[in-house]
Amino acid sequence: MNNLLVLPLLIPAVTAVILIFLKERIGLQRMISAISACLNIAVAAVIVYQVSTDGIQTLYMGGWIPPYGIVFVADMFAALLVLVTAVVGAACLFFSFASIGEERERFYYYTFFHFLLTGVSGSFLTGDLFNLFVCFEVLLVASYAMIVLGGTRVQLRETLKYILVNVVSSSLFVAAIAYLYAATGTLNMAHLAVRVAEAGQGGVMNVIAVVLLLVFSLKAGLLLFFWLPDSYSAPPVAVRALFGALLTKVGLYAITRTFSLIFVHDLGLTHTLIGWMAGATMILGAIGAVAYNDLSRIFNYNIVISVGFIAFGVSVATADSLNGVVFYLMHDMVAKALLFILGGMIIAATGTEQLQQMGGLIRRYPWTGWMFFILALALVGVPPLSGFAGKVMMIRSGFGEQEVALSLIALASSFAVLYSLIKVFREVFWGGERSEEEIHPLRYKAMMAPAAVLFVIVILMGIGAETVNGYVAQAGSVLADPVQYINAVMKE
């Protein structure tokens, strides 16, 4: 029992409620939000420390011993993701201060922001499948509000589609839960793992597994990403950064968790399916990233590529590749948030999202330019930076497991990332100046601060890969050997 586990939910949730009452006091709203975000990072860091010294932490809600009641579980994987979520959330928050505008701030932007963080942290920490659904809904409802906040025509249109897709997939999620409950009589994930192992993963279980995979793929944008590029282009950049960094990753987390803990007895079916979905996602994402000349489209298709890449690691399912998944997931959350923040600065500096209308920004904003360049290398996976370690672990074990075709696709997708981002770099920062827009120097500094922090993290995660890997290996070992997770939850 460790009551600390509820704080990553409680802090943002309480903050959000307090902010509702401070509608007109924007300064106060910002101050409380900032304090809450910093507090959240501190708590998450303590949880990571506790998990690293004392092993998996659990919290039985209301004292109900599992399999009864709802249980919160922090293994290293969940704890690390909660920490990264807190850090990325704080960076996006500080970027919002500089870029979101008073109108939105007055209409409960920060409230939705904190509810979103509540849902994301809850999804990572919960050890109960139905509770996972509830946490998904918390973050989704917050995301609906954040996409549409501002109410422009484009936003209304894209929100309609986004909600429709998610309502349908949530219905399927509940249907899958119903089937699973009928087949096993439990919804506690650790207990499910035991029951599925006892009953054997036959026909019915495989159907349920595939329905769950479908649901999580819709949320993560794995193969079923048709809604993603449009929806993520609609809201302001600060919101895009938050979505791009966190939302798809929650779906990926759910896939990783269910297919490393519960449905692990028929790898030939489920994991092969994930593998081919991942391959198709990488190829289609690469085509999209190369095809467009529109900043937000290129970035959104880069999200799609990385989703495919991480799912590839899940499908290989060796201890090494799962280490890689954890490492790359952390890297990608930080790096994607930074990518969108830098993109936001570019859009603010040029007043457009079309690459053809940009150029020559390197003279006015050299720091932004070189940060973007180095970030692009990090996303591709060039060695001293954060993307390298995860990529090398996944691809090496991909080749080791004879998944040659998928591994080659994964390698090739890095080239698409490189090409698309260097194209952006060349068009935006080189050449003659094409725009007269100017970011106010103070505002520029306020935007630069969170970007610089994330940038330092990207570099440190690369240089200190050995240290990070100590924690990652602990997370990966639980994923590869789910008995540890089951024993920690069901010990009494």
Add this chain to the structure above:
Amino acid sequence: MELLVALAIGVLFTVGVYLVLSKGLLRILLGTTLITHGVHLLLLTMAGLKTGASPLLGEKAEAYVDPLPQALILTSIVISFGVSAFFIVLAYRAYRSGGMDDVEGSKGERR
């Protein structure tokens, strides 16, 4: 009884999917609510209908009904209620802002 409810769930899903695939925004909206109704019924049926007395200690019965699915359904109903309300308001706003009351009007611009 289970078979009857299963058929009802099937009908709800069929009608819901048909409506979601139609063009009018209002029909799509109603389709999603029908699908969620179907899902809730499914959740109820999956645990077995009326397998014993109410799950109260005083009943002293031999078998009790599993109360968990009902708790789940309650949660799920509240969530879908909230989301539907939001969806309807959003659809109304989209309609007011002109032309987005069907699928044709809600297409993205060509890029």
